[in-house]
Amino acid sequence: MDHRITVIGIGPGSPDYLPPIAARAIARAPVLVGGGRALAAFAPPGRETYTLGKDIAGALAYIGRRLENSDVAVLVSGDPGFHSLLPALGRAFGPDRIDVIPGVSSLQLAFARLAVPWQDAVLVSLHGRDGDPAALAFAPGKKLALLTDAANSPRRIAADLLARGWPPATAVWLCADLSYPHEKVQAADLAATADSQGFEHCVMVVIA
Numbered sequence: 635m636d637h638r639i640t641v642i643g644i645g646p647g648s649p650d651y652l653p654p655i656a657a658r659a660i661a662r663a664p665v666l667v668g669g670g671r672a673l674a675a676f677a678p679p680g681r682e683t684y685t686l687g688k689d690i691a692g693a694l695a696y697i698g699r700r701l702e703n704s705d706v707a708v709l710v711s712g713d714p715g716f717h718s719l720l721p722a723l724g725r726a727f728g729p730d731r732i733d734v735i736p737g738v739s740s741l742q743l744a745f746a747r748l749a750v751p752w753q754d755a756v757l758v759s760l761h762g763r764d765g766d767p768a769a770l771a772f773a774p775g776k777k778l779a780l781l782t783d784a785a786n787s788p789r790r791i792a793a794d795l796l797a798r799g800w801p802p803a804t805a806v807w808l809c810a811d812l813s814y815p816h817e818k819v820q821a822a823d824l825a826a827t828a829d830s831q832g833f834e835h836c837v838m839v840v841i842a
Contacts, residue, residue: 637704640705641710646812665707668709770798800840
């Protein structure tokens with residue numbers, strides 16, 4: 635019987651937000667692949683692990699070797715269906731060999747913290763990638779939920795949105811380290827955000 639890959643969404647990071655089905659899958663997985671923070675938080679002692687880094691090809695090669703003799707669980711932050719390793723795994727091993735356990739995304743948690751519905755929000759990941767310019771275009775009442783990083787920081791994104799015609803008084807929330815004891819949720823506007831520092835890795839919510 636072919637061994638399988640289970641892709642497990644570990645949510646925003648705190649064990650409080652790990653679904654029980656995900657916890658059970660982690661507990662029985664013989665091999666765990668994930669980022670260092672995820673493995674430190676969730677890998678049982680003594681379990682075989684592989685720490686994900688920038689070398690995705692190397693990680694896929696390792697998973698392929700381990701699949702010859704064992705099932706493999708891959709831990710991804712947030713939900714596997716939103717800008718995770720799932721597409722690369724699907725291309726390498728085929729979707730028929732993959733089981734997916736969804737998780738709570740940081741986008742979900744950000745809107746929950748704000749008590750604001752998000753079914754009408756435009757979701758954009760600028761974490762390690764460029765966004766679709768059309769997604770960032772201004773429209774009255776538009777909501778954006780953006781994943782940021784050091785290169786595409788809130789400061790840079792705010793300046794870009796202002797250049798695209800978003801009003802300076804547009805409401806902004808910067809949500810960092812969600813689910814952790816030191817999480818921060820800061821309210822501002824676009825003008826202030828374009829002149830701010832910090833919050834490089836966060837969820838940035840913008841509501842026109």
